[in-house]
Amino acid sequence: xxxxxxxxxxxxxxxxxxxxxxxxEGGMGGFTFESVSAASGASRTTLHKxxxxxxxxxxxxYFHAVEQQLAFPDTGDIxxxxxxxxxxxxxxxxxxxxGQVIGELIGQAQSDPDLSAxxxxxxxxxxxxxxxxxxxxxxxxxxxxxxxDPEIVxxxxxxxxxxxxxxxDLPVTEEFATALVDTLVRGLRPVSTNPCLDTE
Amino acid sequence: xxxxxxxxxxxxxxxxxxxxxxxxEGGMGGFTFESVSAASGASRTTLHKxxxxxxxxxxxxYFHAVEQQLAFPDTGDIxxxxxxxxxxxxxxxxxxxxGQVIGELIGQAQSDPDLSAxxxxxxxxxxxxxxxxxxxxxxxxxxxxxxxDPEIVxxxxxxxxxxxxxxxDLPVTEEFATALVDTLVRGLRPVSTNPCLDTE
Numbered sequence: 001x002x003x004x005x006x007x008x009x010x011x012x013x014x015x016x017x018x019x020x021x022x023x024x025e026g027g028m029g030g031f032t033f034e035s036v037s038a039a040s041g042a043s044r045t046t047l048h049k050x051x052x053x054x055x056x057x058x059x060x061x062y063f064h065a066v067e068q069q070l071a072f073p074d075t076g077d078i079x080x081x082x083x084x085x086x087x088x089x090x091x092x093x094x095x096x097x098x099g100q101v102i103g104e105l106i107g108q109a110q111s112d113p114d115l116s117a118x119x120x121x122x123x124x125x126x127x128x129x130x131x132x133x134x135x136x137x138x139x140x141x142x143x144x145x146x147x148x149d150p151e152i153v154x155x156x157x158x159x160x161x162x163x164x165x166x167x168x169d170l171p172v173t174e175e176f177a178t179a180l181v182d183t184l185v186r187g188l189r190p191v192s193t194n195p196c197l198d199t200e
Numbered sequence: 201x202x203x204x205x206x207x208x209x210x211x212x213x214x215x216x217x218x219x220x221x222x223x224x225e226g227g228m229g230g231f232t233f234e235s236v237s238a239a240s241g242a243s244r245t246t247l248h249k250x251x252x253x254x255x256x257x258x259x260x261x262y263f264h265a266v267e268q269q270l271a272f273p274d275t276g277d278i279x280x281x282x283x284x285x286x287x288x289x290x291x292x293x294x295x296x297x298x299g300q301v302i303g304e305l306i307g308q309a310q311s312d313p314d315l316s317a318x319x320x321x322x323x324x325x326x327x328x329x330x331x332x333x334x335x336x337x338x339x340x341x342x343x344x345x346x347x348x349d350p351e352i353v354x355x356x357x358x359x360x361x362x363x364x365x366x367x368x369d370l371p372v373t374e375e376f377a378t379a380l381v382d383t384l385v386r387g388l389r390p391v392s393t394n395p396c397l398d399t400e
Contacts, residue, residue: 028311078388103310106366110307111228116368124367144388151370152383155360160352163359166306166366167324168316170351183352187387188278188344 012050013064015040020065023058024097028104031058055108055115062101063123066092072130078138079185085131086157086177094172099165106166128154156184212250213264215240219257220265224297228304231258255308255315262301263323266292272330278338279385285331286357286377294372299365306366328354356384 018040023031033054037044051057069092073081093099109116128151135150144153160180164172218240223231233254237244251257269292273281293299309316328351335350344353360380364372 107307107310110303110366120367120369125369128369142390145386145390148383148388149379152360152376152379153388155363156356156380156384159363160355160359162367163355163362166310167320167362169320169325169328176352179349179352180356183348184356184384185388186345187389188348188353188385189387190342190345 011042011046015042015047015050016061016064019057019061023061023101024065027097027100028058033057036061053115055105055112056118058101059105059115059118059122062098062105066098070127072134074134074137076141078134078141078143079181081134082131082157082185083178083181086161086181087174089158090161090172090174090177093161093165094174099172103165106162127158131158153184157181211242211246215242215247215250216261216264219261223258223261223301224265227297227300228258233257236261253315255305255312256318258301259305259315259318259322262298262305266298270327272334274334274337276341278334278341278343279381281334282331282357282385283378283381286361286381287374289358290361290372290374290377293361293365294374299372303365306362327358331358353384357381 015036019031019036022035022039031054033044033047036042036057037047047057051060069088070085071088073084075081093102105115105119109119131154132150135144135148135153138144139146139148139150157180161172161177164170164176170176215236219231219236222235222239231254233244233247236242236257237247247257251260269288270285271288273284275281293302305315305319309319331354332350335344335348335353338344339346339348339350357380361372361377364370364376370376
């Protein structure tokens with residue numbers, strides 16, 4: 001393969017590019033060490049050296065492929081920033097194979113503790129932390145109540161999307177993403193038109 | 201087996217009792233047509249006649265086992281009723297094998313369209329509908345804004361629990377359930393201490 005002199009990081013990045021494309025085009029069905037080897041030019045020995053399982057490789061390739069599309073904006077307006085990010089996520093999982101891929105990865109993780117641990121360490125915990133930083137910044141600006149637990153905001157926005165993704169009674173759409181943020185920001189309780197008359 | 205004269209509904213209910221116990225004690229690992237046949241006394245032929253797959257039998261047995269624990273109260277106070285129901289659900293999935301069982305069923309459903317369809321028809325859609333009826337009743341009483349989509353409330357409460365169940369970065373606890381309802385009912389926005397001075 002005459003790759004002896006190329007830096008490992010470069011080969012690794014190329015493998016992830018090729019694997020990510022395979023995943024988003026074909027889902028987990030045809031995703032194997034063999035197909036990634038064929039698509040990337042890296043040997044199967046190399047792949048096995050870097051990734052202990054097909055799931056671990058798929059997970060990192062998925063993360064690599066979607067990372068840019070899931071960037072977290074910081075405009076100073078938390079409702080707008082949450083909406084932008086959540087709509088991008090809804091678009092990604094609702095209109096590409098990404099939704100199916102991440103559903104299958106989470107599905108396999110239910111009976112594969114190693115994959116579950118890798119999923120959390122590589123993907124879900126770092127993604128949670130980005131959202132939490134945004135909510136904490138908004139608390140500092142007085143846009144979010146101080147006594148709100150930012151972890152709960154993550155479960156009520158992204159978690160709500162994963163719920164529909166994994167139990168598809170209803171679709172994940174950008175309108176859904178917008179409505180999630182709006183409902184959570186405003187709350188369920190009616191607001192009287194003149195709060196000074198509210199005797200509650 | 202000398203069961204010829206017993207009504208099918210009675211045998212079926214006994215099978216579901218036995219299968220539900222097996223599931224909640226041992227998870228999906230040892231759950232097979234054979235183990236359910238041994239535990240219930242019904243023949244494997246009978247089981248295969250009624251349930252096309254192990255997943256379908258597990259799903260109905262799960263539903264049968266947890267149905268009473270997930271009853272939906274109607275006291276006239278939506279926040280209290282949502283909290284009661286969601287705490288019961290959190291207790292069930294957080295402290296028994298039920299969480300693992302439903303996680304594995306949802307996990308398998310990601311690559312098994314028949315199981316996914318059965319899960320939605322038998323379990324998730326009917327459960328959604330019970331919650332939605334409660335929210336609609338609360339809208340009629342003026343406790344929930346008219347422009348809130350009740351489907352979204354389901355995703356932001358139960359969906360948030362499923363999120364932690366399936367991606368266990370954090371545990372599903374009764375405190376979490378209470379905080380979910382509180383955060384959603386009140387919303388994220390700070391409320392000024394004297395709304396009459398709020399110039400927004």
